[in-house]
Amino acid sequence: MARGEVLAVRQASVSLSGRSILKDIDFSLEAGEFCGLIGANGSGKTTLLRTILGFIAPSSGSVTIDSGGKLASVGYVPQKFALDPYMPMRARDLVALGLDGNRLGVPLPSPGRRRKVDEMLESVDATRFADQRIGNLSGGQQQRVLIAHALIRRPRLLLLDEPLANLDMRSVAGVVALLRRLSQEFQTSVLLSAHDMNPLLSAMDRIVYLAHGRAASGSTDAVVRTEVLSQLYGYHIDVVRVHGRVIVVAAEAEDDAQAAVAHDPVHVAQVP
Amino acid sequence: MFEDFMVNTWIAATLVAVVAGIVGFFVVIRGASFAAHALPLSAFPGAAAANLVGVNPLLGLLVFSGLGVAGISQLARRGRRDLATALSLVMLLGLGALFLSRTTEYFQAVYALLFGEVLGVSNADLGPVALLGAVSVALIVILFRPLLLSSVSPELGEARGVSARLMEALFLSVVALATAMALPVVGALLVFSLMVGPASAARALTNRPLSAMLLSGAISVVTVWAAIALSFISDWPVGLFVGGLSALTYGAGRSWAWAGERGL
Numbered sequence: 001m002a003r004g005e006v007l008a009v010r011q012a013s014v015s016l017s018g019r020s021i022l023k024d025i026d027f028s029l030e031a032g033e034f035c036g037l038i039g040a041n042g043s044g045k046t047t048l049l050r051t052i053l054g055f056i057a058p059s060s061g062s063v064t065i066d067s068g069g070k071l072a073s074v075g076y077v078p079q080k081f082a083l084d085p086y087m088p089m090r091a092r093d094l095v096a097l098g099l100d101g102n103r104l105g106v107p108l109p110s111p112g113r114r115r116k117v118d119e120m121l122e123s124v125d126a127t128r129f130a131d132q133r134i135g136n137l138s139g140g141q142q143q144r145v146l147i148a149h150a151l152i153r154r155p156r157l158l159l160l161d162e163p164l165a166n167l168d169m170r171s172v173a174g175v176v177a178l179l180r181r182l183s184q185e186f187q188t189s190v191l192l193s194a195h196d197m198n199p200l201l202s203a204m205d206r207i208v209y210l211a212h213g214r215a216a217s218g219s220t221d222a223v224v225r226t227e228v229l230s231q232l233y234g235y236h237i238d239v240v241r242v243h244g245r246v247i248v249v250a251a252e253a254e255d256d257a258q259a260a261v262a263h264d265p266v267h268v269a270q271v272p
Numbered sequence: 273m274f275e276d277f278m279v280n281t282w283i284a285a286t287l288v289a290v291v292a293g294i295v296g297f298f299v300v301i302r303g304a305s306f307a308a309h310a311l312p313l314s315a316f317p318g319a320a321a322a323n324l325v326g327v328n329p330l331l332g333l334l335v336f337s338g339l340g341v342a343g344i345s346q347l348a349r350r351g352r353r354d355l356a357t358a359l360s361l362v363m364l365l366g367l368g369a370l371f372l373s374r375t376t377e378y379f380q381a382v383y384a385l386l387f388g389e390v391l392g393v394s395n396a397d398l399g400p401v402a403l404l405g406a407v408s409v410a411l412i413v414i415l416f417r418p419l420l421l422s423s424v425s426p427e428l429g430e431a432r433g434v435s436a437r438l439m440e441a442l443f444l445s446v447v448a449l450a451t452a453m454a455l456p457v458v459g460a461l462l463v464f465s466l467m468v469g470p471a472s473a474a475r476a477l478t479n480r481p482l483s484a485m486l487l488s489g490a491i492s493v494v495t496v497w498a499a500i501a502l503s504f505i506s507d508w509p510v511g512l513f514v515g516g517l518s519a520l521t522y523g524a525g526r527s528w529a530w531a532g533e534r535g536l
Contacts, residue, residue, distance in 0.1 A: 088480060
């Protein structure tokens with residue numbers, strides 16, 4: 001693994017119950033980099049994140065994380081899950097569980113622990129609702145609390161699975177800006193999956209674009225191009241830039257391929 | 273109602289209430305009420321079997337609730353937990369029908385196992401009840417943080433190295449221990465109501481996990497004390513009051529939360 005790299009995925013392939021999900025995925029992340037993992041539903045984003053977390057072993061290739069000698073190397077925000085509205089737990093309790101939720105015993109009051117939790121809540125602008133029940137918070141507020149839970153041990157790498165799904169547009173912008181700021185402040189590399197790249201365009205240092213289990217990676221300008229995506233999909237794709245947004249369109253594809261692309265949320269528009 | 277023969281009743285019932293309330297906190301936040309209902313019912317054939325073989329009923333209870341835990345966790349690996357729980361339950365209940373058909377003290381025994389013998393606790397019964405209760409509470413205290421994290425989201429736990437499957441198996445084992453300890457005193461049907469009623473009231477009354485767990489234990493104790501007192505005064509069965517008061521505390525908790533949300 002090269003110097004300065006926090007994550008190196010090398011020629012990694014993953015099969016789940018005999019079905020090939022990911023093929024020869026190859027990319028790396030440097031310290032403090034903000035990377036979007038973009039792809040349609042079913043393109044293998046969650047599988048890739050779970051492989052990096054070590055929940056799934058690659059069938060070939062390797063995934064290496066440079067912990068930099070720190071115990072906490074990876075923080076994780078899973079895909080949106082339903083928080084029980086009646087769960088007796090405040091935002092600050094969930095953040096504290098990020099600090100020492102794996103330890104045995106009941107948490108004893110400690111000024112040091114309290115200060116760390118307060119600081120972390122402050123960093124994600126969650127002080128205002130720190131004492132509210134997590135189940136009663138809005139989607140954007142819950143994401144902030146989950147990000148604080150994942151970051152409180154200052155991991156070198158933060159993985160987020162579709163953190164922008166089901167958020168309103170203002171919350172999306174807020175969460176992206178927050179993650180961009182935190183990645184610089186803590187020098188944490190961020191790998192965030194999304195089916196729409198547009199909210200991330202200004203924040204991303206790098207993009208990993210997944211389609212049909214294969215990936216293209218590099219800067220947004222290098223990857224989100226007609227030639228690169230056409231090769232990735234295996235049929236002609238047009239990349240259209242309008243009003244600062246990127247739209248990926250399947251122009252003259254075979255019927256079944258066109259149908260597949262047309263149903264992808266990534267591909268906002270379709271040529272009639 | 274504080275006569276000599278009642279002293280053991282008060283002690284045993286208090287121990288059972290504390291344990292059921294504390295274990296019940298996790299039953300409620302994990303959405304495991306069905307497992308908490310099924311384990312005592314699966315365990316009670318064990319007491320019948322022990323009667324038949326002539327060993328301590330507690331041993332039979334422990335073995336059968338252990339079988340219930342093994343059945344639920346093994347079957348749930350490849351399917352839905354509610355189905356796994358239901359299948360384990362019916363298999364063990366089937367055995368219970370067999371054992372009970374072979375015992376001579378049929379009706380009396382079944383009644384005591386289902387509804388408890390809260391007014392007939394002997395000195396010899398107290399030791400095992402206290403021991404099993406202490407072990408259950410100790411396990412909950414030790415597992416508190418990882419179990420809480422895994423209950424909020426198994427995946428968040430896994431990311432912190434807390435195995436969801438291990439937590440589920442350990443949690444069910446604690447429920448089984450609490451069941452074996454409480455069943456001879458309050459009966460198979462009433463253990464469950466003490467595990468669910470007080471805890472669901474407590475979670476409505478406070479936002480803090482640890483406070484909610486302790487409050488659940490406290491509400492459970494008050495419920496049981498009131499039930500015994502009412503039963504003594506009215507001469508109606510204690511089970512009626514345990515079940516009724518559990519439901520009542522739950523209702524009161526929900527109303528309190530409802531009023532709180534509307535700033536009343």
